[in-house]
Amino acid sequence: MAMDIKEVETLIKEALPDAIIEIQDLAGDSNHYSATITSSKFSGKSKIEQHKMVYNSLKGKMGNELHALAIKTKEQ
Amino acid sequence: MDDSTKNLIQSHIDANEVCLFMKGTPDAPQCGFSMAVSNMLKILEVNYKGINVLESQPLREGIKEFSDWPTIPQIYIKGEFVGGCDIVKEMYENGELKKILGDKGINFKK
Numbered sequence: 001m002a003m004d005i006k007e008v009e010t011l012i013k014e015a016l017p018d019a020i021i022e023i024q025d026l027a028g029d030s031n032h033y034s035a036t037i038t039s040s041k042f043s044g045k046s047k048i049e050q051h052k053m054v055y056n057s058l059k060g061k062m063g064n065e066l067h068a069l070a071i072k073t074k075e076q
Numbered sequence: 077m078d079d080s081t082k083n084l085i086q087s088h089i090d091a092n093e094v095c096l097f098m099k100g101t102p103d104a105p106q107c108g109f110s111m112a113v114s115n116m117l118k119i120l121e122v123n124y125k126g127i128n129v130l131e132s133q134p135l136r137e138g139i140k141e142f143s144d145w146p147t148i149p150q151i152y153i154k155g156e157f158v159g160g161c162d163i164v165k166e167m168y169e170n171g172e173l174k175k176i177l178g179d180k181g182i183n184f185k186k
Binding site for chain 2: 070
């Protein structure tokens with residue numbers, strides 16, 4: 001159960017087209033990622049809402065195929 | 077999620093001012109993210125209740141639906157869902173966690 005880094009990026013981009021995304025594969029196992037996502041769509045939203053937008057973009061993969069994705073969101 | 081699971085989750089949240097749904101226990105966390113949040117609360121000397129979701133599969137899946145949040149750990153403070161590991165870590169680092177604890181009247185090390 002692992003996910004390619006490109007796939008993670010593509011899914012986020014589909015939901016947040018203006019997003020600037022930096023992803024790191026923390027352990028080199030395609031299963032533990034850290035992502036910093038900057039998007040104008042986050043403005044006026046709480047941190048919980050911002051993270052939910054990212055989780056939703058991953059269409060249920062979070063917590064399943066993708067075990068660990070540390071998320072940091074920034075407003076543009 | 078069945079009603080008994082939902083009621084169980086709600087009763088944990090109601091009974092504990094600071095309630096951490098986690099993998100493992102505060103003394104023996106079973107996941108790095110649960111350990112991280114647990115440690116932050118320990119450093120702040122917050123009196124919190126750790127609920128081990130690994131003890132119950134309905135609870136482990138139910139809490140995700142209950143909070144509409146796909147990952148564990150999850151922290152509730154005075155009945156309010158505050159976030160998972162990333163958000164709590166960020167709040168710990170920028171001082172917002174202390175602020176929310178203070179605002180909600182929770183004792184912690186200042």
